[in-house]
Amino acid sequence: MSGRRGLVLLAGLVLVAMALAVLVGETPLRAGDYLTALARPGSAPGEILWTIRAPRVVMAALIGGALGLAGAALQGLLRNPLADPGVLGVSASAGLGAGVAIALGLAAIPGAIEVAALAGALVAGALVVTLAARFREPETLILLGVSISAFAGALSSLVYNFSPSPVTTAEVLSWMLGSVANRDWPDVVRAALPATLGALLVAWSARGLTMLTLGEETAALSGLPMARLRAAAVGGAALLAGSAVAAAGIIGFVGLAAPHLVRRWAGDDPGRTLLPSALAGGLLLVLADLAARVIPTEQELKLGVVTALFGAPLFALVAWRAARSWRS
């Protein structure tokens, strides 16, 4: 089957990109250094590869996969190619949580920012799950998500407004730009746990997402437990996006772009788009982070800036095409 071959190909590309990203970096290494790193992980080249680069690359793949999967789940759920974790207000709420933690001076406590961000994401997720049960129309959910997003953004601005020092504001802004620099293995594990739970929930909802292609009423009478499948999709997407924001700040557009890149090839089926979207998201973010590292700039490019630079024009393109299909 071409679908399965493509999946293997995509997974292979992710692995190649990850290997490349571990091998290439700011510190130039010679062939002998790579051999040393393989033979003695504790050596200086070994430290660079296994302690600095590898966790960063794995984190990029994990976060990209989480965002891609969350985007695919939300697009399927809302039957809208413009949906993305940002739409539900999850990213903005996570950003608010982190901003509050930084403004309160908790940044020095290890993990405090992450916990606050995940808490913000989960509050938004819980709110959205409640609203999704109450309002079944996808348009309503999108509008409510936009309101949540705007309100969380307003509260974040309030935090900067009252922040005691410009240093704090700069810190919050820097975190908001999104990055996977300087992550270690425990960071990866902390992000992987909630993301795995979210991925399982989303995977379980796949049948429901496919059935929703025919609309709410047909799905409601299809025999599938739609209320639970819908809650799993929203809750899973919130966990995925929340863990991504908690681990790496706000990285936009991967959730939008990844499903878009693989949809046609997955037969347009929102259920079958999930896994390829996760792989495509991982691939995108590993490559974007590699670009952020190797493009020579005075200060390192932030990952969120790179994805936004490429993602915003893509968003316009998707909107353009969607508008054309709505007219037909």
Place this chain on the structure above:
Amino acid sequence: MIPAWESQGLVVWQGARQALRGAGLTVMPGEMVGVLGPNGSGKTTLLRAGLGLLRPQAGTAALAGRPVNGIPEVERARLVGYLPQERRVGWNLASQEIAALGAPDLPPARAREVAADMLTRVGLAGFGQRGVLEMSGGERARVLLARLLATRAPLLVADEPAAGLDPDAQLLTLELLRAEAARGAAVAVTLHDLTLAARFCDRLVVLAEGRVAADGAPEEALTPEVLLRVFGLDGALVGSPAGPVLAATRAAQRPPGELGR
């Protein structure tokens, strides 16, 4: 015999508007029932309330003799297949995949076989791999009809299945539903075309402002008096070689009264 579908005394408020004022419907196995009425008379609401898609403020609805809200989702899907009026499809799936969604209870390969059979029945043999959003509106309507038939449910409910179709597709749609009734299924359809309704249905239920204004065989239900009172038409069903045909003009004067429009 237990009715495949029965509802009684349904009252539904939609905001400040009372969409149903005590209407009900009974469909027996092997029977094809047409639900008629002007726009806003409550046809779709009657179907949706009867299927448990919305909760009525009063009244009862039962599928195969069991209260509709007490039936678990999986069993309800075995009892009824529903084709909503809304034909928007979210994604460009192949038409065979869409039709196969009618049979989520079957293993995927078997569901695709059933879907292929049903696509052949609706005249779309060989179109299985065509993306449903790349089809014309009429073709897409046939794919959705194939999805309804793929449910193989003992009760088929279709909301405006003939709307927007060319004459050939309208006749095909109603012939296929008629054939399901002949095989023992209970069929309920809402229709605006009174000629098609009189020709294909065993019984017609005419709604006016949320109430049942007439219920009976086509000639009993669509009397000149009902045509005038409910639809504002001057005319009658007349015989033709192909079956009854509505011959009517807009009535010059609408009679006053509760049901007059």
